[in-house]
Amino acid sequence: MIGKIESHLQQGQIVLNHATLDLETTKWLEEKCAAHRCQFLDAPFTGSKVASANGQLVYYIGGNAKLADQLESYLSVTSKKRLYCGAVGSATVVKLATNLISACTVQALAESLAIATSHGVSPDCLMEAVGENASNSVLAGMKLPMMITGDFEPHFSLSNMAKDSRYMLEFARSAGLEVPAIAAVSKRMEELSATGLGDFDFSVVAKPYLHSS
Numbered sequence: 683m684i685g686k687i688e689s690h691l692q693q694g695q696i697v698l699n700h701a702t703l704d705l706e707t708t709k710w711l712e713e714k715c716a717a718h719r720c721q722f723l724d725a726p727f728t729g730s731k732v733a734s735a736n737g738q739l740v741y742y743i744g745g746n747a748k749l750a751d752q753l754e755s756y757l758s759v760t761s762k763k764r765l766y767c768g769a770v771g772s773a774t775v776v777k778l779a780t781n782l783i784s785a786c787t788v789q790a791l792a793e794s795l796a797i798a799t800s801h802g803v804s805p806d807c808l809m810e811a812v813g814e815n816a817s818n819s820v821l822a823g824m825k826l827p828m829m830i831t832g833d834f835e836p837h838f839s840l841s842n843m844a845k846d847s848r849y850m851l852e853f854a855r856s857a858g859l860e861v862p863a864i865a866a867v868s869k870r871m872e873e874l875s876a877t878g879l880g881d882f883d884f885s886v887v888a889k890p891y892l893h894s895s
Contacts, residue, residue, distance in 0.1 A: 687711070691718035696749070698725045702778065702842075704849045705771050712745075712770045721749050724770045726777040727761065730837045734760050741765065744773030775853065781846045782864050788825050789867045789887050795829055796891035805830040829888035840887070841880030844871040 691697070697715050699708065699722070708724050715722035724744035733739050739761040743750045750766055757764050767773045791812075798808045809826050812818050828834060847868035854861040870887065879886045 742773035792888035834882040
């Protein structure tokens with residue numbers, strides 16, 4: 683499917699990739715753009731639809747630094763920050779590295795909520811405790827209330843996070859690294875996606891615990 687882009691490339695174009703892709707595809711896009719004398723930036727971002735509308739995205743930029751500077755005003759319309767990461771591919775790695783943290787954190791939140799409530803602790807008490815703890819984060823503040831209410835309206839889907847986890851595992855394998863945490867979380871997300879939960883927000887990893895309570 684992505685190969686269809688080649689027929690639309692024209693000399694002088696500037697191509698920005700905002701999708702979270704594997705490294706091989708990102709490098710392929712760079713090569714195809716170069717062959718057609720186009721300029722290319724690897725520019726995935728973090729932030730939701732609401733963040734985009736409010737100009738609060740953060741772009742991770744990989745590619746020619748001068749081109750990144752040239753596009754600063756354009757990208758600033760939807761973002762609060764543009765973080766230059768290095769050559770093409772570096773931004774993809776950074777984006778996936780941050781997603782690894784998010785995936786593992788949300789699974790930990792789901793398990794903590796399940797364990798706490800199974801032992802008689804109220805969800806509100808746990809949420810307040812997390813809010814006062816060093817483990818608190820913007821992500822916890824977003825996802826824990828969703829888990830407590832069972833509202834899994836998608837902001838970032840489980841299937842997308844599972845897909846990204848596969849890329850993370852491939853990065854680890856290519857570097858010869860053991861990554862047991864994301865390996866376990868990736869397996870869990872793949873299993874839950876296969877049950878039909880893939881289109882829900884990735885905080886839906888908490889749903890099996892809600893059914894069992």
